[in-house]
Amino acid sequence: MTYEHFAILAIIAPLMTSFLVLLLGWFRKGLCYPLTLAALFVSLISSIGILDTVMAKGTIHYHVGAWAPPWGIEIVVDYLNGFMVVMLTFIAFVVAIYSKKSLEQEIPDKIVPYYSVFLLFVAGLIGITVTGDLFNVFVFLEIASLSGYALIAVGEDGAPLAAFRYVIMGTIGACFYYLGVGYLYSVTGSLNMADLSQILPNLYHNKTVLVAFALFTVGIALKMGVFPLHAWLPDGYTRAPSTSSAIIAPMATKVMAYLLVRIFFTLFKPYFAIDFIPVTQFLTWIAAAGIIAGSILAIAQTDLKRMLAYSSVANIGYILLGIGLANQMGLIGGLLHIVNHAFMKGTLFLVTGGIVYKMGMRDITQFRGLPKKMPFTMAAFTIAALSMVGVPPTCGFFSKIYLIMGAIDAKQWFFIAVILMSSLLNVVYFFRVVQMAFFKPYEPAYAHDGGDYEKIKMDEMPLSMLIPTLILAAGIILLGVFNGDIVSNAIQHAVPVDFLR
Amino acid sequence: MIITYEDIIIKTLTRVLAPFLQLYALYVLAHGHYSPGGGFQGGVILGASIILMVIAFGLDTARKRLTEKADIVLLCIGLLIYSGVGALCLALGGNFLDYSQLTKILPVTVAKARSLGILFVETGVALGVMAVMVSLFYDISTGGLPPER
Amino acid sequence: MKVFALLTVIIIGGLLVYGAEDFPKWGDPQGPGSVHVSPRYIQGTYIETGTPNVVTAVVADYRGYDTMGETVVIFTAGVACILMLRGKKRGEGEGDV
Numbered sequence: 001m002t003y004e005h006f007a008i009l010a011i012i013a014p015l016m017t018s019f020l021v022l023l024l025g026w027f028r029k030g031l032c033y034p035l036t037l038a039a040l041f042v043s044l045i046s047s048i049g050i051l052d053t054v055m056a057k058g059t060i061h062y063h064v065g066a067w068a069p070p071w072g073i074e075i076v077v078d079y080l081n082g083f084m085v086v087m088l089t090f091i092a093f094v095v096a097i098y099s100k101k102s103l104e105q106e107i108p109d110k111i112v113p114y115y116s117v118f119l120l121f122v123a124g125l126i127g128i129t130v131t132g133d134l135f136n137v138f139v140f141l142e143i144a145s146l147s148g149y150a151l152i153a154v155g156e157d158g159a160p161l162a163a164f165r166y167v168i169m170g171t172i173g174a175c176f177y178y179l180g181v182g183y184l185y186s187v188t189g190s191l192n193m194a195d196l197s198q199i200l201p202n203l204y205h206n207k208t209v210l211v212a213f214a215l216f217t218v219g220i221a222l223k224m225g226v227f228p229l230h231a232w233l234p235d236g237y238t239r240a241p242s243t244s245s246a247i248i249a250p251m252a253t254k255v256m257a258y259l260l261v262r263i264f265f266t267l268f269k270p271y272f273a274i275d276f277i278p279v280t281q282f283l284t285w286i287a288a289a290g291i292i293a294g295s296i297l298a299i300a301q302t303d304l305k306r307m308l309a310y311s312s313v314a315n316i317g318y319i320l321l322g323i324g325l326a327n328q329m330g331l332i333g334g335l336l337h338i339v340n341h342a343f344m345k346g347t348l349f350l351v352t353g354g355i356v357y358k359m360g361m362r363d364i365t366q367f368r369g370l371p372k373k374m375p376f377t378m379a380a381f382t383i384a385a386l387s388m389v390g391v392p393p394t395c396g397f398f399s400k401i402y403l404i405m406g407a408i409d410a411k412q413w414f415f416i417a418v419i420l421m422s423s424l425l426n427v428v429y430f431f432r433v434v435q436m437a438f439f440k441p442y443e444p445a446y447a448h449d450g451g452d453y454e455k456i457k458m459d460e461m462p463l464s465m466l467i468p469t470l471i472l473a474a475g476i477i478l479l480g481v482f483n484g485d486i487v488s489n490a491i492q493h494a495v496p497v498d499f500l501r
Numbered sequence: 502m503i504i505t506y507e508d509i510i511i512k513t514l515t516r517v518l519a520p521f522l523q524l525y526a527l528y529v530l531a532h533g534h535y536s537p538g539g540g541f542q543g544g545v546i547l548g549a550s551i552i553l554m555v556i557a558f559g560l561d562t563a564r565k566r567l568t569e570k571a572d573i574v575l576l577c578i579g580l581l582i583y584s585g586v587g588a589l590c591l592a593l594g595g596n597f598l599d600y601s602q603l604t605k606i607l608p609v610t611v612a613k614a615r616s617l618g619i620l621f622v623e624t625g626v627a628l629g630v631m632a633v634m635v636s637l638f639y640d641i642s643t644g645g646l647p648p649e650r
Numbered sequence: 651m652k653v654f655a656l657l658t659v660i661i662i663g664g665l666l667v668y669g670a671e672d673f674p675k676w677g678d679p680q681g682p683g684s685v686h687v688s689p690r691y692i693q694g695t696y697i698e699t700g701t702p703n704v705v706t707a708v709v710a711d712y713r714g715y716d717t718m719g720e721t722v723v724i725f726t727a728g729v730a731c732i733l734m735l736r737g738k739k740r741g742e743g744e745g746d747v
Contacts, residue, residue: 005591005596005597008591008596008597012584012587012588012591012597015584015722016581016584016585016588018729019577019580019581019584019725020577020581022573022576022577022729023573023574023577023578023581026570026573026574062596063596064596064597064598064599064714064715065596065597065598065599065600065711065712065714065715066595066596066599066601067711067712070686070687071687071690071691071712072712072713073713073715073716107737109737110733110736110737113729113732113733113736113737114733116729116733117726117729117730117733120722120725120726120729123722127719133716135713135716136715136716136719139716139719139720139723140719142719142723142726143719143722143723143726146723146726146727146730147726147729147730149730150726150729150730150733150734153730153733153734154733154734160734179666183669185683186673186674186681186682186683187672187673187674187682188682188686189681189682189683189684189685189686189687189688190686190687206672207668207669207671207672208669208670208671208672208673209672210669211665211666211668211669212669214665215665533703533706534701534702534703534706535702535703536703537703537705538706539705539706539709539710540710540721569736573732576725576728579721580721580722580725583718583721584718587714587718597715598714598715598718600711610700611698612696612697612698612699612700613700615698615699615700615701615711616699616700616701618710618711619699619701619706619707619710619711619714622710622714622717622718623706623710625721626717626721629721629724629725630721630724632728633724633725633727633728636728636731636732637727637728637731640731640732640735640736641731641735644735645732645734645735645736645737
């Protein structure tokens with residue numbers, strides 16, 4: 001067996017297991033959880049194999065059905081999507097371990113189809129990430145979106161409505177993307193990304209290509225939740241079950257960010273987006289607006305989940321800023337922030353899920369006395385919060401540093417101010433939670449279960465939920481400590497070569 | 502909720518029509534190699550024949566004939582046929598969905614193996630599409646409630 | 651709000667029409683869609699896949715991976731519906747059907 005087969009194995013393991021889960025789960029409910037874990041473990045191992053192969057031998061080209069591109073579909077893995085896939089499968093695996101208890105409490109009757117949809121969601125996102133074919137992206141985008149809507153819709157009251165808004169916005173986004181693919185096909189006759197990037201430079205003055213580019217940008221921005229188009233995001237993340245928020249928040253929007261990078265800098269040559277039509281300039285301003293607006297809106301929330309959702313809007317802004325700065329440091333910062341933010345948001349949503357599991361509430365004002373009751377959970381929360389703010393040993397610091405260096409390289413002093421400003425705003429909204437939990441004098445009236453402070457006993461969430469949370473929290477610190485290695489071994493090579501200007 | 506009318510014309514016609522519909526579905530499926538048609542179209546016609554039965558005989562009768570569980574089994578089998586053929590090619594040493602690998606287990610030429618591979622996956626598609634149509638129809642018309650017993 | 655929606659529709663419609671200006675001619679045998687990948691499909695289908703119908707061969711063989719994805723999309727729709735609607739017991743929640 002050659003190592004190239006890992007590329008397809010990472011997709012079909014969760015995909016085929018999702019059929020098996022539905023088939024076998026209907027007869028024996030207990031099989032769902034181990035099957036899901038096994039599939040995601042296989043996927044994780046193969047994605048590590050992919051990254052390893054890429055680092056050792058260079059880009060993987062896998063021809064599905066043995067048809068050479070542009071006639072057949074090609075799976076292409078290079079540094080850019082290699083590390084994305086490892087991140088996706090790792091977080092999916094960790095969240096899957098976590099999911100069992102939480103789901104048994106929240107939707108006990110729907111576990112079988114839930115795991116099936118969960119696996120489809122993961123498979124869809126991996127499919128988008130590894131493919132080298134524009135239309136294939138759309139197909140897997142559909143799988144990931146449809147299952148994402150369903151994952152949100154099974155949540156608490158109001159979840160179906162939130163999911164419905166997501167359906168409308170997401171469908172418009174996917175539709176724009178699809179139109180873009182159609183427009184490009186009509187003038188080039190090809191769907192393969194590598195092939196297209198060879199054909200397109202002769203057609204940069206073609207109006208159809210310009211419109212296709214605009215449609216790609218808007219469509220992906222919609223699905224990514226970029227600031228003025230983010231309306232679906234907070235409600236969706238808030239109403240979804242804990243597991244769904246924990247899987248959708250770190251993964252869905254990041255994959256879209258990856259797709260944006262792929263289209264901007266691989267499908268089109270970097271100079272097209274940077275100089276030919278200066279769309280990256282425009283995106284940086286949108287990103288700056290999103291960073292500030294998301295942070296301010298997050299301050300206004302008392303619901304922890306909603307606060308995290310708005311913070312996601314702000315963090316999408318960081319990633320977009322990195323893409324928009326369009327120089328080496330900036331893009332490294334953006335790509336690093338994709339990984340970092342996935343870990344941070346994953347941890348935060350897992351912590352929230354644990355608090356909801358134990359307390360049945362997530363109102364920040366009632367967090368007093370929580371550190372005594374759930375010390376490990378709150379420790380994980382504090383690590384993630386420090387990282388969101390950007391305190392040195394954690395990973396959040398490093399992506400911000402790269403972004404600031406990118407802004408310096410681009411001589412855009414304003415964005416440095418924006419990044420520093422938003423760090424301050426992050427301090428405000430995260431430390432408000434920390435302060436509420438740790439430093440406010442304990443008052444029974446504001447506590448979740450009343451009673452005296454002395455009577456509160458340690459009552460952590462179950463180990464199957466706690467350990468994944470702590471793994472992700474440890475990941476935040478490890479990503480920070482080893483960030484130099486990650487950048488020099490993987491992310492640096494993901495930046496296009498003709499990018500230094 | 503679907504209300505049943507005791508109408509002898511509809512019931513008799515359905516009884517006569519259903520087998521021909523299903524036969525035609527198989528024709529469309531198998532003849533996809535030579536004319537317009539294939540898995541999706543065949544599956545839709547197959548599903549329509551069952552939905553016709555629901556309309557004529559009522560939900561409860563239909564759900565005794567094709568229970569929701571059986572429908573889900575068909576759905577998963579359909580999808581497993583498609584991805585299973587792909588995985589089989591992978592297991593035989595080729596790339597995913599490389600039907601030419603089927604020559605290793607079937608006594609045919611490469612072109613014929615690819616033709617057969619297409620037929621296999623189209624069958625899977627047809628089963629899957631049929632089961633999804635019926636499943637969606639059941640779910641939406643009953644709101645997901647199990648049948649009365 | 652309505653004005654805003656109307657404006658959006660007009661702008662996007664205008665954009666699509668603007669982009670359509672540089673389309674190749676309708677049914678042009680020299681258009682990019684006809685000369686880049688199509689010849690291989692048209693000439694090679696019967697020899698390579700033993701299937702006279704080009705559409706079937708492209709859908710289920712050359713781009714079979716996409717078709718598997720499309721089938722999975724349909725599967726996802728079915729399972730999503732099962733996930734959202736089923737799992738209730740008779741008697742509860744019948745009102746909101």
